[in-house]
Amino acid sequence: MDNAHDMIATAAPFDTAKLDRLMDDAGLDILIATSRHNVQYLLGGYRFFFFDVMEAIGTSRYLPVFVYQKGHPENSAYIGNRMEKFEHDLGRISAPIVKAGAWGTLDAIGLAIDHVKKLGGAAKRIGIEAGFLPADARDHLHAGLGDVEFREAHFTLERLRAIKSPAELDLIREASERVVDAMMATFKACAPGMTKNDVVARLRREEQERNLVFEYCLIAAGRSHNRAPSNQLLEEGDVISIDSGGNYRGYIGDLSRMGILGESDSELRELLREVEDVQQVARRAIRPGALGGDIIAAGEAAVKTSSHRAVLDFTAHGIGLVSHEAPRLTATGPVPYAPYDADRPLECGMVISIETALLHPARGYIKLEDTLIVSESGWEAPGDHGREWNSSRLTA
């Protein structure tokens, strides 16, 4: 089975016509994807379980490679680790050509070179993911293919993924609902004397019990704005901000909810309402055909009218297989990037995360983050519960 070329007659699990158009726009003849998220997408959800968490092995690392020739989906090849022959034997790898023959970066890209050399037609302009292609593999590719031009394929692949399929939206709904359910269960379990680490350990367990892969939890408690898990003790009256990402089959649920050890007071309710107002104004701008920038403009206008505008942080971004992806709405959020989509219309099936934080000097870090799916009627908000103060018990 090693290095075997097994032809399987299956339709590609992604929109090959759209990819061809995007490659035309970008002037690409061949695409060589090497990021986990794009390879997963191009293989219709498949990821090799062995390297789900780790990447280093031997003297190198795992490097999955997907090769696509414009206009010829039948020539697509997937190059994986030698142990992926187990997966291939089970029929799980949808690429027409599968080479489960690599251990490290150089042998993986060597198999890609062999494949590209066999392709007819133009193969001069090759799209790569330079941030996800190790330097040694890129050098090897360059040496092996000779007179070709490498171009960045990030934008092409991101556009391909920007509108989610119904099956992808189901995964995003599940991820969002389950993350919020896990948060609700965690807030119920919080009590004075626990540490922030204890809370995160509980949230991790609650997410894992819901078959999510726990990715991270940013947590602030009391008056502090420090969001790293730590041994900070929770005290009666503390506010707790939980901002967690958990993925369900690769798709990320990333939401924020607020808890309190005891009962909220009128000032806290007013502060959370300010945050909520910004969130609601921003989501009301969402509908097919509205411009991406409309969401940002609406949210920023709401911030400006708030008496707490000096300590309000608002942003919005696409989300899916990557926690900040297309549509790209702002250059001013926590992750700076070109706001590609500020002037483009929103489309059904796009998924947007909206987040507003109020960094109050005396009352603490108060934040909501929500997931919005652009739909015919405007939007749909999976996991849209628990958005008020969630009270925890005061005794263990």
Next chain:
Amino acid sequence: MDNAHDMIATAAPFDTAKLDRLMDDAGLDILIATSRHNVQYLLGGYRFFFFDVMEAIGTSRYLPVFVYQKGHPENSAYIGNRMEKFEHDLGRISAPIVKAGAWGTLDAIGLAIDHVKKLGGAAKRIGIEAGFLPADARDHLHAGLGDVEFREAHFTLERLRAIKSPAELDLIREASERVVDAMMATFKACAPGMTKNDVVARLRREEQERNLVFEYCLIAAGRSHNRAPSNQLLEEGDVISIDSGGNYRGYIGDLSRMGILGESDSELRELLREVEDVQQVARRAIRPGALGGDIIAAGEAAVKTSSHRAVLDFTAHGIGLVSHEAPRLTATGPVPYAPYDADRPLECGMVISIETALLHPARGYIKLEDTLIVSESGWEAPGDHGREWNSSRLTA
């Protein structure tokens, strides 16, 4: 705090004199580490929680960078994500200089360039990890530093990590014991009608409940040698091979144990004894001063005398932060690499994984894998229980 240079007077958490010697041997003036495992090592165990699982963010990816100048540990710098200021404020990052100012590959490496330019002395020969440095970051580094020579630093960093400290050995003991404990609990829960996926889900939970990060499980059942989790149903009498990696604070426990749905018979006991014999012969070659190749020679000699030699797979490799690392004992194992250590003496604190599999055409996949710590008295074997047939119940 953004881009702040905060000086902290702390001793480096690794052996700087050893690293200086290794850099001399390799002709390196500067080292720029970018793999998660080496950066974690150079920071004394610190990993940024937010990117423990995912790496992509925005239009790029997380890239932690550690810069070390030979002979000047006081000039070491760590470059992290902007959110790592939370960790830095908590005093968790031991590098003398911390720049928590990046989001992607290019701004991270840009901060590294700034730092290298400020260093006095020779800075012409720069060690990089070409398999763990993205192509765009390497190009940026090249453009930013001008007339320098890049050399591969993999070997230098691997040698630095080859002998584990007492604290590291404690983590490896914990990882190994907990992985085997999780397997024993899982075998107890196996029953006819469960699938291999069910078994892996149970093992995952058992590892997570023991505060391990579940990395993977290779599982074969019945007569099949296919080791991918699947919906294959377990039946009465099936043998079950579980080979799982779970990490404890980054250090991997990677062991294999055998279960059976019911009771073993004399043939199965004989087959497992053959595997066990190879394992025991190989481990008896371990002691400080023996050559790495002695382990392989001993194991291969034992295989040769077996009547099942045609279907026996034997190998051994170092293990620690990476599942196959120094000492490098063989070029013939499942992960091929130069057998650097075949002719070098074993030293106290090295950690070796020994694995023997018998691929029986009628009775299934029968394997043991053990972890051996080289010690004054020869070796120590954490997690050395459950090495016989572990019987599961026959009714749910």
